[in-house]
Amino acid sequence: xxxxxxxxxxxxxxxxxxxxxxxxxxxxxxDFDQEExxxxxxxxxxGEVTENGSRGKNEEDMDSKEQRKAPIxxxxxxxxxxxxxxGHEAGFKGATYIDCPMKPCFLCKMPGHTTMTCPHRVAxxxxxxxxxxxxxxxxxxxxxxxxxxxRLPPIKPAYVIPDRVCCAVIRYHSRRVxxxxxxxxxxxxxxxxxxKGQVGVWDFDKVHEKMVYTNIHTCIVNNMRFNPSNDGMVxxxxxxxxISCTDMETGxxxxxxxxxxxxxxGPSSWRMLYGxxxxxxxxxxxxxxxxxxxxxxxxxxxxxxxxxxxxxxKGSKVVGLHCNPLHPELLLSxxxxxxxRIWDMRQLKAGSxxxxxxxxxxxxxxxxxxLSGSKILTTSQDNRLRVWDCIFGNLDSxxxxxxxxxxxxxxxxxxxxxxxxxxxSESLAVIGRYISENYNGAALHPIDFIDISTGQLVAEVMxxxxxxxxxxxxxxxxxxxxxxxxxxxxxxxxxxxxxxxxEQKDEGxxxxxxxxxxxxxxxxxxxxxxxxxDDDGFKSKGKNFxxxxxxxxxxxxxxxxxx
DNA sequence: ATCCGATGGCTCC
DNA sequence: TGGAGCCCCTCGGA
Numbered sequence: 001x002x003x004x005x006x007x008x009x010x011x012x013x014x015x016x017x018x019x020x021x022x023x024x025x026x027x028x029x030x031d032f033d034q035e036e037x038x039x040x041x042x043x044x045x046x047g048e049v050t051e052n053g054s055r056g057k058n059e060e061d062m063d064s065k066e067q068r069k070a071p072i073x074x075x076x077x078x079x080x081x082x083x084x085x086x087g088h089e090a091g092f093k094g095a096t097y098i099d100c101p102m103k104p105c106f107l108c109k110m111p112g113h114t115t116m117t118c119p120h121r122v123a124x125x126x127x128x129x130x131x132x133x134x135x136x137x138x139x140x141x142x143x144x145x146x147x148x149x150x151r152l153p154p155i156k157p158a159y160v161i162p163d164r165v166c167c168a169v170i171r172y173h174s175r176r177v178x179x180x181x182x183x184x185x186x187x188x189x190x191x192x193x194x195x196k197g198q199v200g201v202w203d204f205d206k207v208h209e210k211m212v213y214t215n216i217h218t219c220i221v222n223n224m225r226f227n228p229s230n231d232g233m234v235x236x237x238x239x240x241x242x243i244s245c246t247d248m249e250t251g252x253x254x255x256x257x258x259x260x261x262x263x264x265x266g267p268s269s270w271r272m273l274y275g276x277x278x279x280x281x282x283x284x285x286x287x288x289x290x291x292x293x294x295x296x297x298x299x300x301x302x303x304x305x306x307x308x309x310x311x312x313x314k315g316s317k318v319v320g321l322h323c324n325p326l327h328p329e330l331l332l333s334x335x336x337x338x339x340x341r342i343w344d345m346r347q348l349k350a351g352s353x354x355x356x357x358x359x360x361x362x363x364x365x366x367x368x369x370x371l372s373g374s375k376i377l378t379t380s381q382d383n384r385l386r387v388w389d390c391i392f393g394n395l396d397s398x399x400x401x402x403x404x405x406x407x408x409x410x411x412x413x414x415x416x417x418x419x420x421x422x423x424x425s426e427s428l429a430v431i432g433r434y435i436s437e438n439y440n441g442a443a444l445h446p447i448d449f450i451d452i453s454t455g456q457l458v459a460e461v462m463x464x465x466x467x468x469x470x471x472x473x474x475x476x477x478x479x480x481x482x483x484x485x486x487x488x489x490x491x492x493x494x495x496x497x498x499x500x501x502x503e504q505k506d507e508g509x510x511x512x513x514x515x516x517x518x519x520x521x522x523x524x525x526x527x528x529x530x531x532x533x534d535d536d537g538f539k540s541k542g543k544n545f546x547x548x549x550x551x552x553x554x555x556x557x558x559x560x561x562x563x
Numbered sequence: 564a565t566c567c568g569a570t571g572g573c574t575c576c
Numbered sequence: 577t578g579g580a581g582c583c584c585c586t587c588g589g590a
Contacts, residue, residue: 082584090584097585106584115585176587317571336572362572381572410571411586436585443585469586487587 095443097436107383107435108403115435120403156425161449162475162482162493163461167207168510170489172200177485178413180474181224184231187476189248190483192490193221195413197238201248204492207509213251216244222273222319227299228280237276237287243297256297257304259289275321275335281328282345288318288333294348310350313337319414320365326373330354330391334366340378342391355395359386362409365416369426377429377452379417383407385431387452402455404448405435406471413471413485417450420475427453430482432470433460445469447484461493 082090082100090100099106099114106115115121175195183189192200197217203209217238227233227245236244241259246252259271275288284305285297292315293308312318312335320340324330331348334340340363342355357366361381368391369375376388378398383405386398406415412434420428429452436443439462446460447470461482472485482493 092585100584103584405585408584408586409573410583411569434585445585 092443095436095438095441097443107405109383121435156427157423159420159423159428159449159451159458160480160495161459161461162480162495163459164494164496165463165466165491166494167204168489168491169202169207169210170510172202172210172490172511173198173212173488176413176487177472177490178220179223180472180483180485180490181226181234182474182476182483183248184226184228184477186231187479190490190492191224191234191248192485193217193224193236194488195220197221197240199224199234199236199246200490202490207511210511213246213253215251216246216253217242220272223276223321225276225278225285228278229299235276235278235285237273239272239274239290241271241273241289243273243276243285243287245302254302256285256302257287257295259295272317274317274319275333277321277323277331279323279328279331279345286321286323286331288312288321288335290317292316292318292335292337294318294321294333306348309348311341311343311348311353312339320363320367322367324368324373325370330368330373332366332368332376334363334378336362338362338380340366340376342376342395355391357386357388357395357398360384361407364406364414367417367419370419370421371424371426375426377417377419379406379415379431381407381409381414385417385429385450385452389453400452400455402450402452404431404450405433406431408434408469412469415471416473417452418474421477422475422480425453427451428458430473430475432473432484432486434469434471439464442467447473447482463491466491 078089079086080088080090080100080102083102085102088098088101090098092098097115099116101114103114104111105113105118107118108120173192173194173196175198177192177194179193181191183191188203188205190200190202190204192202194200197214197219199213199216199221201211201213203211216236218240220239222237222239224234224236227235232248234246234248235256236246238244243256244253245256246254259273260269264270272290273287274290276286278285278299283299285299286294287297288294288311292310292312294311295308296305297303298305311333316335316337318333318335320332320334322332324332329345331343331345332340333343338359338361340357340359341353342357343353357376357378359378359380359382364379364381366376366378369377374389374391376386376391378386380386383403385402385404387400387402388395389399404417406417415432415434417429417431419426420430429450430447431450432447433445436445442464444462444464444467446462448457449459449461450456451458466484466486466489468487468489470484470486470491474483475481476483480495484491484493
């Protein structure tokens with residue numbers, strides 16, 4: 001197979017097909033056949049495995065006869081760890097993952113090919129299902145076209161992609177990061193929540209200062225929002241069943257609501273809060289739980305307002321809530337019942353949704369577009385982003401489906417495609433990628449920038465030192481900055497040219513937190529490892545860590561991935 | 564180096 | 577409807 005290049009605008013990274021993969025079958029023969037009796041056919045090998053697997057009552061007799069005849073030869077023929085059949089083997093060959101050919105494509109879920117040859121991987125816009133031509137000219141759509149569409153400039157501006165890590169805190173959290181939120185007015189403050197319930201307040205202009213509040217929640221922080229009338233206060237919804245309201249300066253926190261006042265009575269009664277948003281027009285915090293219910297808390301009185309409303313299938317998790325930025329009466333919810341739903345806040349009762357957007361799998365998140373609020377973008381575990389171009393039009397099917405790898409659901413924070421809040425054309429979204437690519441010998445998981453109006457991959461950003469998956473990403477509301485939560489670490493990305501011109505005092509710093517500092521010092525290179533000669537040194541208060549820039553074609557990766 | 568476990572959703576019965 | 581068992585690229589700690 002000829003090497004294939006991925007179609008992309010920026011950065012230019014040539015993906016070389018790992019030649020190991022192409023000779024994998026011959027490798028199998030060479031590496032795994034331990035027989036001394038010469039070559040053996042596939043069927044014989046299979047028979048041998050079967051025999052080993054079904055050793056019955058006569059096994060001792062057979063063994064003794066064979067012992068007398070000839071020395072025992074044990075076949076070490078390996079079987080595929082996925083389908084348990086011999087002849088092929090799924091797993092990493094170097095930094096390239098070889099799929100089991102017996103399974104449907106891991107990326108697009110269609111049978112007949114593997115991820116390696118999936119057309120969506122070779123050219124990502126291949127899988128975009130275009131918007132159907134509809135003739136639905138209703139009055140609402142007419143109003144929308146006249147009043148709202150005119151606010152959007154007809155020509156898309158050039159995208160600015162933050163693609164260089166300018167600072168990072170390694171192991172800032174003690175468990176994996178679950179959510180991020182930029183401060184609404186202070187440009188350099190990033191909030192992060194983790195699986196343990198801790199909330200970090202990171203000033204990425206003062207990288208060395210670590211501030212993590214540990215007493216706010218007892219388990220997963222699922223969503224955070226700032227109080228729109230007091231940006232020193234932040235609300236957080238947690239799987240401990242509480243909404244917290246915390247003063248960012250002091251860390252003093254109060255609980256607005258507790259769904260488990262009697263403590264742990266078993267998993268069937270424990271309520272967890274997932275989706276959350278604030279509606280500043282109506283002065284309420286909206287939260288939803290793992291049993292399908294929506295709750296509202298008045299922000300002025302801090303009292304629960306009204307009764308809980310069943311908005312998704314009873315007993316299913318409601319993972320996302322989003323208030324429309326322009327129409328305060330519109331609410332969008334999504335959950336594990338495979339639906340995203342549009343609601344009228346004035347008529348909130350079970351079964352009265354304005355629209356039900358069906359997905360094939362769990363919906364990780366659903367967001368209105370950030371400026372006009374007239375589009376919807378959802379991330380579903382069926383490896384597809386879905387776009388509805390106009391919420392006032394026909395909602396029966398999405399305008400576009402974009403195949404994208406983000407379906408791993410266990411042990412990882414769910415991936416969420418996030419709008420770029422600065423993009424006036426409302427077409428740029430960012431989302432981490434689950435599947436890895438072989439970038440010059442390292443298996444890296446890029447963060448993708450996708451033009452959701454075309455399905456085209458605008459950019460994939462990665463850094464050779466970030467070998468973990470980055471499911472949590474958020475774009476800055478005003479600056480060209482991307483924040484990433486990857487495992488327990490936080491990263492701040494800026495555009496290359498910009499960060500080279502505007503050097504801030506702590507720019508380019510990496511701080512390693514926690515008890516495993518020595519281990520990470522080795523990993524990131526303190527002179528003792530073979531990380532190559534031309535890395536950029538990042539000096540930070542008496543320590544000297546190295547972090548290589550994201551490179552384009554000449555990218556090299558100091559740390560080979562061993563699997 | 565290797566193993567293990569925390570975990571969530573899905574399918575099958 | 578509910579429980580058992582399964583699962584395909586994790587990640588970090590013992």
